[in-house]
Amino acid sequence: MLILKCPYCGIEADETELSPGGEAHLKRYGPGSSDEELEGYLFSRENPKGVHFERWRHVYGCGKWFHAARCTATLEVFGTYSAQTFEPPKEIIKIIKVKRPGWKWRDLS
Amino acid sequence: MSDQVNEREMRSFSGYVRVCEKMTTGMLSIRGDFSSSEFKTALFKAVGTRLPNEKKVILAQNNIAWMSPDELLVFCDYAAVYKISKNLKMELKGQHHLVVNVSDARALFEVSGSAVREIVAKLAPVNIKALEIGEIRRTRFSQIAAAFWLTSEANLSIICFSSVADYMFNLLKTSSAQNSEVGSF
Numbered sequence: 001m002l003i004l005k006c007p008y009c010g011i012e013a014d015e016t017e018l019s020p021g022g023e024a025h026l027k028r029y030g031p032g033s034s035d036e037e038l039e040g041y042l043f044s045r046e047n048p049k050g051v052h053f054e055r056w057r058h059v060y061g062c063g064k065w066f067h068a069a070r071c072t073a074t075l076e077v078f079g080t081y082s083a084q085t086f087e088p089p090k091e092i093i094k095i096i097k098v099k100r101p102g103w104k105w106r107d108l109s
Numbered sequence: 110m111s112d113q114v115n116e117r118e119m120r121s122f123s124g125y126v127r128v129c130e131k132m133t134t135g136m137l138s139i140r141g142d143f144s145s146s147e148f149k150t151a152l153f154k155a156v157g158t159r160l161p162n163e164k165k166v167i168l169a170q171n172n173i174a175w176m177s178p179d180e181l182l183v184f185c186d187y188a189a190v191y192k193i194s195k196n197l198k199m200e201l202k203g204q205h206h207l208v209v210n211v212s213d214a215r216a217l218f219e220v221s222g223s224a225v226r227e228i229v230a231k232l233a234p235v236n237i238k239a240l241e242i243g244e245i246r247r248t249r250f251s252q253i254a255a256a257f258w259l260t261s262e263a264n265l266s267i268i269c270f271s272s273v274a275d276y277m278f279n280l281l282k283t284s285s286a287q288n289s290e291v292g293s294f
Contacts, residue, residue, distance in 0.1 A: 008178050009164060014234040017248055060254050061247045062177030 004056060007080050008064040021055030024067050025087060049073050051096055051103045053088055120278055124285035126222025130278060134217045135190035137183040140207040151200035155193055156183055166245045166258045174245050187212055216274035218267040218281060225265040226294040229257060231284040251280050
């Protein structure tokens with residue numbers, strides 16, 4: 001069972017109290033962008049075995065969206081952080097570097 | 110306000126704890142900026158309570174519960190809701206806020222008995238042993254959204270949407286049925 005701490009209300013919420021929101025830190029390409037960019041935005045997703053960044057919503061609690069960094073293979077959670085950011089915070093990257101040396105996710109490593 | 114709520118009978122059930130639906134409780138949902146001092150002042154003037162701390166319920170004449178970083182729920186007399194909401198809207202004028210009378214949209218249950226923590230443990234994915242008295246926890250009870258808090262070691266309050274109040278009442282009846290005690294609390 002995946003248990004994530006909601007960064008907004010501090011509750012240790014289990015997976016059934018949350019709603020998954022897919023991959024984190026996607027850049028939206030809308031009108032005016034090229035076909036490749038739009039296709040990438042719509043369909044291209046990471047599918048890592050290991051470190052992954054996701055969006056979650058505390059749907060049965062405070063209702064806020066947040067981000068989580070976890071390992072898809074072991075369900076180990078490296079940390080959760082605010083939704084009001086374009087990239088994972090440095091503290092979380094640091095934790096991942098220690099626990100998963102040589103990790104890679106998009107252009108992060 | 111609707112009269113329908115008064116026509117619904119007061120429901121209660123006695124198993125190894127007692128379950129009782131509290132009809133005609135006034136509830137007021139408030140959203141606003143908790144960091145603003147004007148918001149706090151308006152709340153104090155209109156409701157008569159200070160802002161509750163994160164995840165807490167202030168147990169006073171008008172209970173007030175922290176629902177999320179920008180949402181509160183006030184409990185009061187069914188008849189007093191209109192006046193409180195009118196005052197609050199007046200006090201909050203010009204500020205970003207939302208005040209809604211949800212008395213008929215929410216149901217309140219009270220569970221009493223020595224095993225109230227066990228009733229929650231049977232139904233919700235919550236570390237109930239760690240829950241303090243007066244701490245509100247929004248979660249799910251089986252398949253429905255709910256929030257609950259302990260007013261004492263033997264008294265539990267639960268709120269849910271009134272559209273699923275029957276489901277909640279049946280859940281509580283089942284989990285508090287005679288001879289179904291686990292005894293782990």
